[in-house]
Amino acid sequence: MAVEYKNLTECSRFKALQKCNMFSFEHFSEERIRKYNVKGAEYQYNYAAKQVDDSILSLLFELAQEQQVKEKFTKLANGETMNTGEKRMVLHHALRGQLDTAVVQDGRDYHAFYREERERCADFAEKVHSEQITGSTGKPFRTFIQIGIGGSDLGPRAIYLALKPYVDSIEGNATRRKVGFISNVDPDDAAVQLADADPEHTLFILVSKSGTTQETLTNAALALDWLSRGGIRDPKKHMVCVTSESSPLAQSSEYLDSFFIDDYIGGRYSVSSAVGLCILFLAFGKEVPSQFLDGMHAADALIYKAGVESNPALIDALIGVYERNILGYPYTAVLPYSQALHRFPAHLQQLDMESNGKQSNRSGAALNYSTGPVIFGEPGTNGQHSFYQLLHQGTDIVPLQFIAFAQSQIGRDIEYASSTSQKKLLANLAAQIIAFTMGKASENPHKVFKGGRPASVLYAKKLLPSVLGALLSHFENKVMFQGFLWNINSFDQEGVQLGKVLTDTVLNNQASPLLRSMADLLFEG
Incomplete structure (x- = not known):
């Protein structure tokens, strides 16, 4: 069947959605909470507190079929040119496993290439941990600092911080392995990261696909100067590069080693490449990052297995388009009730806004409808004491995307005032969802909560590496599906x-x- 690319406003199901009545939260019920729940890979997605009902959902599912989103995903996964602006393949799904046919171009099997680079990163990290590879003075590397910006920083940093307790749980490594990130060209950023580091024990991971990123190269020069001033005679032997094979960095044999990515992996989609894996293998060893990749692949593979009604990333994308283009909501808040995910919203902000902040369609024609929303967020319960005031009583309705886990990640907790910390955390989340949706009447106008604030929640038993991978894949695929629905190119910037x-x-x-x-x-x- 031929695949057609057309604007959202040309779709008959979109026109039908424009005539639908909005769902009223007066019909919110316990039955609805159980009904509007779908199981993903490693997590579940509940959208009972969204402003959709069966009739709206039916049209949304038909819209997905009309826009042929699954067929377009298959074309993308099989290596067809889906980045129309730069005339490139889009292959970040191939980083974590093969979904359908092999992608081979100009004699290169890209699944094999990405697998080889992943194994090279893991082998390098193992040699560093076993002290087969050491610093230029013979001292073992104990501190690992990534130098990059944008997609070379936000994703790897968010994932490392989310899994950091697993570093502390590795026997003997709680005080040995330290990980840092330098992204801002502001020299104060580097100064903070280097303040407690020992040059003899420090390894830098320099990440720039082009090898020309101004901020990153400036920070790399600063790091090399710091090493030299610290007595390191051969500072480039304390630095590895993650870059493309054609970049200026790849041509230098002065660095300790180089790992490769290519133009088919966008920076914001590169966590599962050497961009993220080099620092993750150095931080955790092989097992934790491998579990993370397994979770990503499982969520990707679910797209092939699940129907439209059982695909959480697609349902999330469809509801997001409905909120943006039918209900007219220009924002979305991502609110993880997990301190481990405190930098996850920052990564999702780039992922979504850099991908779908577009004003022209795939062919370059101007659009007459809205595309990507503004994304922001902070972890709960911190955000409750910050910007939730506007979310509850402000003049704009902001759709809410919560993330939660039944168990704490570290597993240590205490009971205080008849409940544990984790129970208090989740009780706060449940209360917020009901407060946002149902509101509260009052004779005092300052205490009126109008309600009608739509919310969804992604939840799992515990934030395991595989669960985190599946959640990241969920958001990557949500953004991709929305790009297909809006008929835009989500893969250039x-x-x-x-x-x-x-x-x-x-x-x-x-x-x-x-x-x-x-x-x-x-x-x-």
């Missing part, structure tokens, strides 16, 4: 380029008078 170009004109003394005036104002302080 031209919007970040203009600022980079203008920055270079300032630094090379080629800026326009207007830009020079603004820069001089800032330089003078």
